Amino acid sequence: MKNLLVFGVGLIGGSLALALKSAQAGWRVTGVGRTGDSLQEALNLGLIDAVSHDIALSASTADVIMIATPVAQIVPILHSIAPYLGSHTVVTDAGSTKADIAAQAHLILGKASARFVPGHPIAGAEKSGPTAAQASLYQGKNVVLTPDAHTDPDAINTIRNLWLSTGAVVREMDAATHDTIFAAVSHLPHLLAFALVDELAARPNAEQFFAFAASGFRDFTRIAGSSPEMWRDISLANRSALLQELDHYQHALSRLRSSLEQKDGENLLALFEKASHARNDWAQQQVNTLRKN
Ligand SMILES: NC(=O)c1ccc[n+]([C@@H]2O[C@H](COP(=O)([O-])OP(=O)(O)OC[C@H]3O[C@@H](n4cnc5c(N)ncnc54)[C@H](O)[C@@H]3O)[C@@H](O)[C@H]2O)c1
Ligand SMILES: O=C(O)C(=O)C[C@]1(C(=O)O)C=C[C@@H](O)C=C1
Numbered sequence: 030m031k032n033l034l035v036f037g038v039g040l041i042g043g044s045l046a047l048a049l050k051s052a053q054a055g056w057r058v059t060g061v062g063r064t065g066d067s068l069q070e071a072l073n074l075g076l077i078d079a080v081s082h083d084i085a086l087s088a089s090t091a092d093v094i095m096i097a098t099p100v101a102q103i104v105p106i107l108h109s110i111a112p113y114l115g116s117h118t119v120v121t122d123a124g125s126t127k128a129d130i131a132a133q134a135h136l137i138l139g140k141a142s143a144r145f146v147p148g149h150p151i152a153g154a155e156k157s158g159p160t161a162a163q164a165s166l167y168q169g170k171n172v173v174l175t176p177d178a179h180t181d182p183d184a185i186n187t188i189r190n191l192w193l194s195t196g197a198v199v200r201e202m203d204a205a206t207h208d209t210i211f212a213a214v215s216h217l218p219h220l221l222a223f224a225l226v227d228e229l230a231a232r233p234n235a236e237q238f239f240a241f242a243a244s245g246f247r248d249f250t251r252i253a254g255s256s257p258e259m260w261r262d263i264s265l266a267n268r269s270a271l272l273q274e275l276d277h278y279q280h281a282l283s284r285l286r287s288s289l290e291q292k293d294g295e296n297l298l299a300l301f302e303k304a305s306h307a308r309n310d311w312a313q314q315q316v317n318t319l320r321k322n
Pocket of ligand 2: 124151152155156214
């Protein structure tokens with residue numbers, strides 16, 4: 030059995046542990062948590078085989094260390110494990126932002142940074158914690174790895190194989206490209222959903238609005254139920270790309286607003302038609318890709 034040490038046994042870390050167990054991929058999983066209660070819950074749910082209270086011992090005997098905590102916790106955790114890493118230990122993470130962590134990892138881990146393989150599973154949910162973990166979460170989903178020219182190819186293979194065991198499709202790109210793409214397709218939509226729900230909830234007659242909100246509101250705002258801590262950390266870590274995406278979106282809203290002001294139905298129809306085609310094409314491609322995998 031190989032030893033996997035998971036920092037943060039919540040939705041993402043717990044789902045990885047469950048997926049490896051159900052694939053019988055030969056990993057013994059030990060969890061490290063912030064609160065004892067959540068770790069005990071992970072143990073009771075059978076997500077992990079053991080709990081670690083000795084970081085030095087666990088880090089030195091781990092084959093792989095996965096950091097699956099909110100992104101602001103990743104750098105402090107790298108500091109805490111750096112002195113104890115075994116000579117063969119490969120470190121990876123599941124954070125939703127990549128450039129900030131990659132820059133720090135070189136400074137903190139020194140030579141061992143060659144065995145740090147940053148990663149990001151593109152699968153998730155608005156639910157958090159160990160009870161949200163699912164064995165099938167990564168099945169057919171992309172996992173993006175962002176190694177650089179200094180990353181050890183054997184370490185990349187180790188992390189690639191770990192994710193392949195979960196049924197995921199592994200892709201590689203550089204960290205800056207990753208952060209630009211996910212600012213647009215993940216981080217901005219979360220900000221918009223949080224903003225819409227917050228604005229409505231602050232109205233004196235909010236209850237009346239919520240009482241009649243239906244599937245359109247539910248689909249647009251599902252992700253506003255996500256972990257506030259996780260999204261605070263992501264927003265700050267990918268701040269500059271996210272600010273640019275907010276500018277693009279505000280520009281698009283301004284164009285929409287002036288079409289409305291001018292009662293320009295032709296412009297509205299043209300925009301809705303282009304968006305509807307693009308959205309339906311994307312959804313169809315998702316279905317085709319899932320069928321293929
Ligand atoms: N939720 C998603 O959809 C999703 C998808 C892909 C990647 N991610 C990324 O994965 C990471 C984990 O997200 P999640 O959804 O599993 O969150 P989660 O809240 O479900 O789990 C995070 C766990 O980390 C623990 N934790 C926090 N600080 C810690 C510390 N210092 N040491 C040890 N444990 C600590 C928490 O107690 C919690 O159990 C985040 O970086 C997030 O950006 C999330
Ligand atoms: O399905 C959801 O609830 C998600 O928000 C998952 C989602 C996404 O935006 O697609 C969220 C953050 C991650 O880093 C990756 C995936």
